[in-house]
Amino acid sequence: MPKINGNEIRPGNVLEHDGGLWAAVKVDHVKPGKGGAFAQVELKNLRDGRKLNERFRSADKVERVRLEQKDMQFLYEDAGQLIFMDTDTYDQVQLEADILGERRPFLQDGMTILVEFYDAEALNATLPQKVTCKIVETEPVVKGQTAANSFKPAILDNGVRVMVPPFVGTDEEIIVNTETMEYAERA
Template identity: 35%
Template structure:
C-alpha cells in the first residue's frame, strides 16, 4: 500500500478499480484547510488522463505491471505474433491491443510486452530503431534552406520527415516515441 503522501512519478497504482500511473504530482499546503496532493494520472489500459486530488493519508495498492522481453515474429492478417525468447512461448495479439506501437518495428526485433493480471494491454517498442529509406524524392542542389525536410517512407511502411540530403537506401535512426528522424547511420 502506498499513501498519497509518498507518491512519486512513474508509480503504478490501483485507484477506483483502474490501473493508473502517476505522471505528475504536487503536494499543496493551502493557508487555510488541510494539505492535499494534486495528481495527473494516466490510465495504463486505455491511455486516458485523469486529474485528481487526494488527502495525504489515503492509501492505494500498488499495481504489478509485468514487462516481458519478446521477439516480434510476424503479422498474420489482424494478428501480431510474439515469442518469449527464454521459454519459446508464443502469443498472438489483435490490432486493437497493438495500436500503432509497431509502426517502426521490423520483424524479429525485440519489444516489451506489458501485461496486468495476465492481460496484455500495451507493446513498448525499442526507444530507437535503425531503418532504411525505401521511398523518397531526390534532394535538389541548392535546396539548403535551414531545417528543410521532405517526407520519406521507411522499410516498415511508416512516414518520417527527413533532411533533404537523404536518398533511398540510406539507413536512418528514428526515435520511436516521437517518430522523428535523429541521424544517418
C-alpha cells in the same frame, strides 16, 4: 505492493485503483489559492484502454504495482492479435494489435519487444527506442539547400511519413526514434 502518497505519482507509474490496473499518463501538481494541493492525474486502464481523470491529495494512499518485464520476440500478426514468443521458454503470448497505437508500423518480424506482465497476464508492449527503416520515396537533393534546420518529407518502407535532413536520399537506411517518430540518424 507498496502504497505511495497521492503527490508521489509520476507518469508511467502503474496503480491499482477502483479494482483495476491503471497507468498514469499525465500528472499535473496543482496548488489552488484556497484549499490543499493535489495531483490531477490522467489514468489509462491497462486492460480495456479507458481513460479517467482523478484527483489525489497528498494524504491519499494508492497502491503502486510493479510489472514484470520480459524481452520477447515478435512472431506474426493474426486477426488483430500480435503474437510474441519468450526466447527462453518458447511460451507464446497474444496482445491486441492496437496496444502499440501509431507506433505499430515500426514493429518488424523477429524484433525483440519488451512485454510487461502482471502475474501471468500480458498487459503492455514497448518497442525499442530506435528502429532502422529504409526510405522508399523522398525529394532529390538540391544543391545549396544547407540552411540550419531545413528538412524534407520522406516515406519509409513501412508507410510512415517522417521529416529527414536534405542530404538523405531514396534507398538509404535511417534510424527512427519510435517515441517521437522522428529521424534520429543515418544507419
